[in-house]
Amino acid sequence: MALIVGTGALALVAVARDFESLGLAAPLIGTVAGCYIGATIFLRKVARLADPLILPLAAILNVMGLAAVYRLDPGQYGPTQVIWTAVGIGCFVVVLMVVRDYMLLARFKYILGFVGVGLLMIPATPLGTEINGAQLWIKIGAFSFQPGEIAKLCLVVFLAAYLAERKELLTIASSRLAGFHVPDLKHFGPLLVMWGISLAVMFYEKDLGSSLLFFSIFLVMLYIATARLVYVAFGLLLFFAGAFVGYTVFSHVRVRVITWLDVFDPRYIQDEGYQLAQSLFALATGGLFGTGLGQGRPDIIPAAETDFIFSVLGEELGLMGTAAILICFMLLVARGLRIAMNARTDFGQLLAAGLTAIFGIQAIIILAGVTRLLPLTGITLPFMSYGGSSLLSNFILIALLVRISHQTSETPAPAETAEILIGGRG
């Protein structure tokens, strides 16, 4: 199904340009289709019992993104993104083969935690490169790579393992403050550390989106583990403090807020507000049905192929297209959380929920940004934006979800386990 939609879209893009380019696009369409067919067959063998919708949903999003990227730049970005897709599906397969048991990941939690923080911090060191005002990339040879994308996976694994272990400890209320049960102050330590890391990302790498993402995923996981809203409340307080500091200290944060409030102000529309205004023009031009793939002019939007890929599809597919994309994201989030709820272990539940939440929150942050629901913070739209690191990390993410899902279905429910055990003895 996903393949039909996707290759169809890609073919349409090629046709909209002219008949000749269909020939040029054919090998790319073939590569993508081949990869997904291969991955599906592989899944059948290796993780037969896993949720069957995860990969197809990711494929729909990915291929629609591919079509948009290819439409914007059939010469360079399009083919490159196809290669990254192939590599990403490769990673998906490799992760499923290597991580035979997701519980093993918990063993490496500290290593992964340090690796995650390390990866996050690398771009702030002299190794980092600044692109579009944000210092998020490292350059290795001709490659630029966004270590933050991988770091987010490491940190989710670390947090899941850490919280699964300390869950009870964090939940115990040892003191009362203003009528609330408040856990021991020392348990706020990790929260503060995470806050510090988020702030550091914002300060040194000028990356609001990632900073927001890391901090919110931490809060979400902490809440899931402890059911303590007091952490969330305290976290939000810290967030607003950080946001306020950011607003007063950084002009680029102020600019984001000002252009969000009044994007059509003639004073900003050609400069600071240009990108967001162009995104809104694209969406507005799309209307209900869109201009048709390849028929609009979304190429006017700066960074159309990365942060604003959604607006590109919004112009050419209209509300029909954007609503379809939203539904795919929601379904993927729903399936991910279902996997989390069914998981047999605390670590499994936290890991699946964390991975799903970081995926969903990242999508919401950028979608709300490009539609001017919230101030714009540039991060990639999972599976759709152009960019290798983003694609890789999202394929690894769903590989982990698939692994958890498969393992859950493989091991019978705890109650049944007991019965079988008893029966066995008898």
Place this chain on the structure above:
Amino acid sequence: MQTQIRRVGIGLVVAFLAVFLQLNYVQILAAERIADNNANVRSLLQEYAIKRGDIITIDGEPVAVSVPTTGRLKYRRTYPGGELYGHITGFYSILYGTSRIEASYDDQLLGESGVITMQDVQDRFLGSGLKGDDVRLTIHSQLQEVARDALGSNRGAVVALDPKTGDVKAMWSNPSYDPTPLASHDGDVARHYRRSLDPNSIDSPLVSRATSRSYPPGSTFKIVTASAALESGEYNPQSTFPDPQALDLPLTDDTLTNFSNTACTGTGEIDLFTAVTVSCDTTFAILGLDIPEEVQATAEEYGFNSPIPFDVSTEASQIPPVPDDEEPLRAFAGIGQGNVAATPLQMALVAAGVANDGEVPRPRLVKEVISPSGEIVDSFPPETIGSPLSSANAGAITDMMVSAVADPSGTGGAAQIPDVAVAGKTGTAQTVEGTNPHTWFICFAPADDPQLAVAVIVENGGTFGSEATGGAVAAPIAKAVLDADRALQGW
């Protein structure tokens, strides 16, 4: 933990729904308002992807054409005639919008005239790019060039039209401007050139003097006053008037004297016919005082007091009603001074109205609209916009105007053409104290079968300075245009 996970799920779904609602707002509810923003260049890109139709003269000279570019905007407008047609075609500029024909025929030039031809259907299917319709002017390139050359370096205007159809065959206004730099895709080029066209300078090259600047018409207005006199039924060409050296004006000790500061005939009285021939001011001042309402009504039939319906915008010529306590102004109105102001186009229509048996033709600049496949998709039949006088009275006025050119005592001798009866009227209009008078000439020929009506104004007498008269300065320019049209058409 299931409960918490479920709650997180609900939170995420709510957030996605919020995005969905916002999308409904941006893509549907507010879409039109958002997309209409000036900073949205989509419509510009779309418009410039169309090969805008050409504007060509009646004799096939292209005066506005679109040439392909290598930039993001696929076509650029250029004007091969340079300054010659600036005030006719107007410009098609990214920074300054459109003007004149480029503005009033924008839909047709963009191919959005609503007439769908087979070519349009073919274009759409084959994707061969959209083409706009061509606009064919009534302007004749040779006549336009003659008008320009005859006016020379003088500030002023020349309007020449066919009095029967209203076809404007030449309309030149000096100084002019070249629309090409304004249509440049390079904003700096356009801005730089635009700045050089200071609209507040005395040259004000962006202003079409022919259609959009009013001058006191002076003695050319006597044709209107004479028409009113005949139409009133109280006067005929032989009606006599006192011929004083100076006319006492009511309510004041001031007098109104003739141009020469003497009486017009020396016999003590003068008839209307002679008054037109020798351009006797006191006669028309008396008429102005005598029949002010008729003069105003007749002027309005000629087109005064409202913008002339035309293919490009025009300024209305003025003859405001004069209250009783300012009665002397009525005398001045009779001789085209005081509060009276007229555009050169208006005065050309006065000549045309007389030439066309008392019917003022609606002037037109556009002959037809032609589709890319060569079909005529729109054309414009002649219309009249006023009937200031009867055919018989028009004949009488024609005779007076012929006399003004042919008679040795006439003021318009410079417009004589051998073997052709030219009907004309000079004007030398006082302006502000200390500046030289504007010189006018309006005419048509041949008198018995009019082919061309012409109005010429030379601001402040041009190179003749204070010695300038309409007969000396403007009449030869009008004659040059008549000669050229005669040579072209063989009348």
